[in-house]
Amino acid sequence: MSTALRKARSWARRVRDRIAPKALVLMYHRIAESDSDPWGLCVSPQHFAEQLDVLSSHGPVLNLTQLATAVQSGRVPRNAVAVTFDDGYIDNLEQAAPLLERYGIPATIFVATGYIGSSREYWWDDIERLLLQPGTLPDRLDLDLGEFKRSWELGEARTLTPEQVASSRAWRIPEPYPTPRHAFFHDIWGCLYRSPQESRTTALRNLAAWAGTTKQARPGVRPMTAEELGRLDAGGVVELGAHSVTHPSLPICTPETQRLEIFQSRDRLAEITGHRIGSFAYPHGDFDSQTAGLVREAGFLGACSTRRDLVTNRSDPFRLPRAGVLDWNGEIFARHLAELRRGKPARH
Template sequence: MKQAIHFGIERAKSAGHWLKRKMEPRGAVLLYHRVANESFDPQLLCVSPGNFASHLEKLRKWARPIRLKDMTADIGRGRLPRKAVALTFDDGYADNLAHAKPLLMKYDMPATFFVTAGYIGRDREFWWDELERLLLGPNTLPQTLSLRVGGENLRWDLGKSARYGHGAFRRRRAWHVLEKKDPTPRHAAYRFLQPRLLRLPDPDIQKILRRLRKIAQTGPSARPSHRCLTAEETIQLKADGAFEVGSHTLSHPFLSSLEDAAQREEIQGAKLRLEAILNHPVSSFSYPYGSPSSYTSQTVSRVKESGLARACANIQAPVSPGVDIFRLPRMIVRNWDGDEFAGRLKSFLR
């Protein structure tokens, strides 16, 4: 009898917790990277301007768009508005200013742009874009591609794909990393290298890219379509009360792979550099890559010590009262049309 009563009490408690979770207001922090029409997007970072406009139209009709700092203030007060949505952009691509900001202004939507401070004004692409250009773009590589990565000697037999012309590139430009098969050995090499490079220190990544550039007989200049913001463009991005520029470190490292002093420099150094450019305090941060393994509790401590007030991760979950504002989960957005975007967001917030 006592066991039955105890079981009944526990079931009632469990039901109560479930009901409380269902009744709690839920919001979302949306994660974008680029707003651009790119025919080849292996990392699925781009949302076309047309689809982005459709997303904003759906948000205006269905959700409650708010600034990220207002969302975290509401979380702190324990009264997050229902359907609250904050828009964020990671990395600091120039198309954030050219394409995203005009549409955000048209639809009266606030947003936070997390900028990789060390790339501002530099004529070089992010390493993942350059890796894509060198391995998957039209060029000629040796039949056997040899690279040393993380102390390991690696080799790929490229076969016929060693000579990779514009026709071959166009035929395979729909490929992306979520595809199960690799159409050529080049794609297999890219798929193998990308997750390994992201854990390396930036000097090691740049050494590998220099080796690839030498093999491909090409230079490091950024494609206009893939370049990062300049200092002046970063200022223009912020030049409106609805828009915030946040920090995304100096070099976009896998922070958990760095020693404590290097983490501190990446976090504090980026904040100071952005503040010098903007002549304005920087209070928001986004962890590069943002997966649970990409940062540690020590990283979070360094973010707090730097005077930052909130930090976004790349953990797929809604926000609700009680969430850790230094580990804010987000919903990554792909190049969906408006209806698919709205359906996914509504399901996400259930």
């Protein structure tokens, strides 16, 4: 091919990409106020209402299965948006659903089915409850994580005062740690993230005993029950999607475990709703080609990652990018939306 022809084709491709219809998938977790939110999972109900107000005059809003189907048929609507929630928190029913109904905006809630009806919190919330509340912990921790053991001398991380908790309210990972306890918390999170499910469950139980607490889930932080999920599904505004059973990082699981996590979460939700489940979200956004292949084999129509980008007709429906939304008011949200539309990385 001549250089001139190559240049002309590359120019034509750039023009086509610029004018091609693009959609945006937004990722939420909780609609709640929180004094401690290391992962930036919470958007306040007030801010969520303001964000929906912006979306209501933005462009067509689809649920994830509708968007995945549009990608598959090469008919992504221009300026389309899909609203998604991960995990299955109770506030999705109590706070998000009434607002979604009020604005007539559909959404997809991806549920980690092993937590349905559980009296325990999601594991990342459990360690936040154990380690980032005010109090004093023992000097030393020995944790058996199955494949490896770790020990910590806590030193200054032993104590966390109410003042330190209050002053670190706005702290979000990966900002610098406000206290040694926050560094310790993130270290424990990393160890549990890399652990197989059985080791993580045992380690969490041992961690709670070591911290001197066996408290059950905080009422506002608990996962939804099957009855509550069924009610959401019947409401018609929200569709349920699968998000594995135990919320592991799937690529580090064996192929057999990945298959169980994907297929069993599909079956549990089909049992609750009485119909087929169309979409999947990879826990932690982690997947590889084997994971994506299993999700396709399970009969889903599409799956979401957490890579920040726009969806086009050329996107792989099993690798749909998403953009996380933080606790922004309507004005800041609109600015981020415009930046995301232009393909610019949104600043926090």
